[in-house]
Amino acid sequence: MNKKKIYKLPPISLYIHIPWCIKKCPYCDFHSYKKSKKIFEKKYIKNLFQDFKNDKKKISKRKILSVFIGGGTPSLLKLSSIKYFIKKIKKKIIKSKKTEITIEINPDTINSNQLIKYYNFGINRTSIGVQTLNNNLLKKIERTHNKKKTIKLIKSTNKIKNRNLNIDIIYGLPEQSIQDSLNDLKIIINFKPEHISWYLLDIEPNTPFYTKNIKLPSLKKTRKMQKLGKELLIKSGYQQYEISSFARKKKYRCIHNLNYWNFGDYIGIGCGAHGKITKKNKDIVRTIKTKQDSQYIKKKYIQKKYIVSKKDIPFEFFLNKFRLLKPILHQDFENTTNIKKRKIKKKISIAEKHGFLQTKKKSWIITKHGKKKLNSLLSIFLK
Numbered sequence: 001m002n003k004k005k006i007y008k009l010p011p012i013s014l015y016i017h018i019p020w021c022i023k024k025c026p027y028c029d030f031h032s033y034k035k036s037k038k039i040f041e042k043k044y045i046k047n048l049f050q051d052f053k054n055d056k057k058k059i060s061k062r063k064i065l066s067v068f069i070g071g072g073t074p075s076l077l078k079l080s081s082i083k084y085f086i087k088k089i090k091k092k093i094i095k096s097k098k099t100e101i102t103i104e105i106n107p108d109t110i111n112s113n114q115l116i117k118y119y120n121f122g123i124n125r126t127s128i129g130v131q132t133l134n135n136n137l138l139k140k141i142e143r144t145h146n147k148k149k150t151i152k153l154i155k156s157t158n159k160i161k162n163r164n165l166n167i168d169i170i171y172g173l174p175e176q177s178i179q180d181s182l183n184d185l186k187i188i189i190n191f192k193p194e195h196i197s198w199y200l201l202d203i204e205p206n207t208p209f210y211t212k213n214i215k216l217p218s219l220k221k222t223r224k225m226q227k228l229g230k231e232l233l234i235k236s237g238y239q240q241y242e243i244s245s246f247a248r249k250k251k252y253r254c255i256h257n258l259n260y261w262n263f264g265d266y267i268g269i270g271c272g273a274h275g276k277i278t279k280k281n282k283d284i285v286r287t288i289k290t291k292q293d294s295q296y297i298k299k300k301y302i303q304k305k306y307i308v309s310k311k312d313i314p315f316e317f318f319l320n321k322f323r324l325l326k327p328i329l330h331q332d333f334e335n336t337t338n339i340k341k342r343k344i345k346k347k348i349s350i351a352e353k354h355g356f357l358q359t360k361k362k363s364w365i366i367t368k369h370g371k372k373k374l375n376s377l378l379s380i381f382l383k
């Protein structure tokens with residue numbers, strides 16, 4: 001009998017991109033820019049919903065695991081726009097109160113009353129971009145908020161029942177001392193946010209911080225910050241479940257980001273949003289939405305769409321999976337990529353020879369050395 005193999009498709013999330021910011025931060029490589037007065041928010045929201053409806057058809061009845069409203073700065077939107085949009089998508093896709101719905105917030109864009117309203121609309125996870133609480137450093141990285149204002153906003157979240165709060169902090173900032181970086185963590189930990197994303201400043205070539213040649217802490221210093229910061233977070237009750245992600249309890253791990261790192265699928269709507277959809281024949285389709293808002297509101301949603309070539313899939317899979325710093329099941333690789341593990345045997349043995357990986361009966365394990373040299377490990381799969 002000719003048995004047809006039925007593949008299980010990966011879980012699918014929804015990402016919504018709001019590209020606007022108060023101003024562009026000089027270190028930021030995200031797709032974001034200052035909003036022009038000519039662009040009407042209402043029009044953008046209407047188009048977001050149309051873009052969503054178009055993409056929704058491509059996933060038929062697959063259940064949405066999580067929703068993430070990111071940016072840019074989604075908290076720049078009017079409360080009425082967010083309320084309207086959440087209500088519309090909830091009707092279409094969200095069947096359970098447990099579905100994680102996150103919104104990213106810049107502390108200079110809202111007050112505590114507005115933040116509380118997000119929870120009333122059904123958003124159940126909020127993420128505040130604090131970066132640092134040192135006023136001098138905030139000025140150096142050209143942020144528009146200060147310590148006092150940020151702390152007031154964080155404090156106000158204590159009133160929220162079932163709060164699920166994430167705080168983004170960056171370390172390795174220009175001229176930052178080890179003590180400065182640990183102080184930021186100590187202050188934030190005192191507020192007991194459910195989640196802390198603790199990023200090392202990344203300098204990408206197309207940002208002003210790259211071209212300006214700013215003075216960064218030495219590698220030795222950032223390594224020390226990393227070691228001491230991680231120890232502090234763990235001592236304070238946070239569990240690390242990804243390179244930069246720490247949660248107070250397992251239930252506070254970010255479902256949306258975990259789905260990306262597990263090489264799950266996601267619809268990406270809004271200017272510059274990326275999407276990844278695995279089709280029934282296991283082709284992986286990536287989409288990039290139109291970057292300019294003026295074009296997007298003319299209903300030109302898609303900028304690029306392509307099928308990921310078979311030879312690139314292992315690299316994309318490991319790029320995400322290695323971030324979780326835990327064993328990767330062979331079965332998981334084969335199921336998610338539709339590629340047999342023997343096809344990557346050569347690359348795995350190179351990684352083993354370098355001491356980056358160990359092959360066990362059912363999984364690959366990243367060694368301590370591999371965790372330190374994650375980029376070198378990944379580059380093996382890029383070749």
Ligand SMILES: C[S@@+](CC[C@H](N)C(=O)[O-])C[C@H]1O[C@@H](n2cnc3c(N)ncnc32)[C@H](O)[C@@H]1O
Pocket residue numbers: 027028029030070071072073104105106107128129130131168169170199200201202203204
């Ligand atoms: C897209 S931003 C959204 C938050 C909001 N726009 C804000 O900045 O307040 C998400 C997070 O990415 C992090 N981030 C942005 N640029 C970074 C960089 N160059 N290096 C490390 N982290 C960065 C920041 O912590 C920021 O809060």
Ligand SMILES: C[S@@+](CC[C@H](N)C(=O)[O-])C[C@H]1O[C@@H](n2cnc3c(N)ncnc32)[C@H](O)[C@@H]1O
Pocket residue numbers: 015017030031068070071102127166167168197254256257260268272273274275
């Ligand atoms: C830098 S992370 C910050 C997460 C935040 N710290 C938190 O835990 O809530 C932002 C998230 O938005 C997603 N994201 C940002 N820009 C995106 C885009 N243009 N298309 C798709 N996803 C995007 C990232 O992949 C990630 O899941």
Ligand code: SF4
Pocket residue numbers: 020021022023024025028029030032071072073106129
């Ligand atoms: S860090 Fe946040 S506020 Fe700054 S430009 Fe990037 S997205 Fe906008």
